[in-house]
Each structure stands twice: as structure tokens, then as C-alpha cells.
Amino acid sequence: MKIIQGKLIGTGLRFCLISSRFNELISSRLLDGAKDALFRHGVSPQNVDLVWVPGAWEIPLLAKEIALKGTYDGIIAVGAVIRGDTPHFEYVSAEMSKGISQVSLQHRVPIGFGVLTCDNLEQALLRAGSKSGNKGAETAVAVLEMANVLKEIRTEEA
Ligand code: INI
Numbered sequence: 001m002k003i004i005q006g007k008l009i010g011t012g013l014r015f016c017l018i019s020s021r022f023n024e025l026i027s028s029r030l031l032d033g034a035k036d037a038l039f040r041h042g043v044s045p046q047n048v049d050l051v052w053v054p055g056a057w058e059i060p061l062l063a064k065e066i067a068l069k070g071t072y073d074g075i076i077a078v079g080a081v082i083r084g085d086t087p088h089f090e091y092v093s094a095e096m097s098k099g100i101s102q103v104s105l106q107h108r109v110p111i112g113f114g115v116l117t118c119d120n121l122e123q124a125l126l127r128a129g130s131k132s133g134n135k136g137a138e139t140a141v142a143v144l145e146m147a148n149v150l151k152e153i154r155t156e157e158a
Contacts, residue, residue, distance in 0.1 A: 004156075006149030010043030013073040013147055015140075016066045017048065020079030020115070022055035029128040030078035030114055030136030037137040038076075041144055056081045056115050057092050060099025067107035073151075074143040075104075078114040078136045080124045093117045110146035114139030 015038060019031045031050070038048060049072075053062050056079045063075055077100060083089040096115060104111040114136045118124040126132040 004149060004152050006145035006147070006152065008041050008141060008144055009148065010038055010041040010144055012047075013043055013144070014047045014071060015043060015049075015143065015147075016072045016075050017050045018053060018059055018062050018066070018075060018077045019050060020053050020055050020059060023080040023082055023124070026080035026082075026116065026121075026124045026128045027078050030080070030116070030134065030139075033129055033134030033136035033138075034076050034078055034112075034114060034140040037140040038144065041141070043144070055079070055092070056096040059096055059115065060103055063100060063103045063111055064107070067103055067109045067111075072109065073147040074110040074112065076112040076114055076136075076140050076143050078139070080116040080118065080128070082116075082121060082124055083119045089117075108150075110143045110150065112139035112143040 017034055019027050051062055053059055059077045066075055081089055081093045100111050100113055116124050116127055116135060127135045
């Protein structure tokens with residue numbers, strides 16, 4: 001049996017982080033978690049770029065532009081959509097998540113979904129570097145694994 005899996009080694013790999021300014025209290029913590037995870041797995045700071053967007057709604061378009069460049073092994077999106085008093089949350093979170101998934105599949109680049117969708121600020125804080133971990137860091141490690149497993153698969157194809 002042949003087992004193909006991605007190593008968690010980031011040497012020589014390039015990543016682009018996308019962070020939303022909306023709910024920056026949360027997104028900045030997720031961003032710190034993502035950067036820390038990449039660097040501790042051997043990714044060079046010189047090989048990581050960061051793009052800020054206004055809110056989660058804008059993430060898919062930026063992800064598409066970045067994917068089109070073709071210069072990154074993976075993209076990591078972080079942010080937080082927090083439910084308010086109107087249905088706005090539903091529209092933003094649905095389109096953002098669908099958009100990220102579409103860009104990833106269309107452009108065959110791993111895009112980490114480190115955007116929290118929470119009912120309140122407390123839920124978000126718990127997932128941004130406290131009791132429930134840091135979803136930015138978890139997402140970065142997932143993208144690193146995907147970047148490596150895709151390299152393995154593509155080397156086999158060639
Ligand atoms: N953007 C977020 O990233 N999180 C939110 O919780 C949020 N809410 O709730 O409104 C949000 N809205 C802004 C949206 O992403 C766009 O930036 C805005 O609509 C302009 O296009």
C-alpha cells in the first residue's frame with residue numbers, strides 16, 4: 001500500500017496571508033497564530049506576504065487575484081464574522097465561504113479557511129488564542145500540509 005501524505009515542513013514554500021480588518025481584535029490574533037505556526041514549521045518570513053481586506057466579504061476576490069499570480073504554495077485567510085441583529089451575518093459568511101472554496105478548486109491552490117463564524121464575540125475570543133486554541137494557527141498548519149501533499153501528488157503525475 002502506498003501512502004501519500006504531506007510533511008509539515010515549510011522550507012522553501014511561499015504563502016500569502018489574507019486578513020480582514022473587520023473585527024480586527026480577533027483577526028489580528030488569528031493572524032499572529034498563523035504567522036507563528038508557519039515560522040515554527042520552517043517557513044521563511046521572506047516567503048510570507050500579507051494582504052489586508054476590509055471585511056470577510058472581500059476575501060474571495062483577493063484570494064482569486066493572489067491565486068492568479070501563481071506564485072504561492074498556499075493562501076491562508078483569517079477573519080471573523082460575528083452575528084448581529086440582522087441577517088447580514090448569513091450573507092457575508094455564506095458568500096465568503098463559498099467564494100473561498102470556489103477559488104481554491106478553480107485555481108488548484110490550498111486556501112485555509114481561518115475565518116471564524118461565531119454567534120458572539122466570546123465564541124470568537126475563545127478560538128483566537130485562548131481556551132479553544134487558535135484557529136489561525138490550525139489553518140496555517142492545514143495549508144502547509146496541503147501544499148506538501150499537492151507537491152507529492154503533482155510530482156507523481158509528472
Ligand atoms: N465583515 C466581517 O469580516 N465580519 C463581520 O462580522 C461583518 N459584519 O457582521 O458585518 C462584516 N461585514 C463587512 C463585510 O465583510 C464587507 O466588508 C462590507 O459589507 C463592505 O463590502
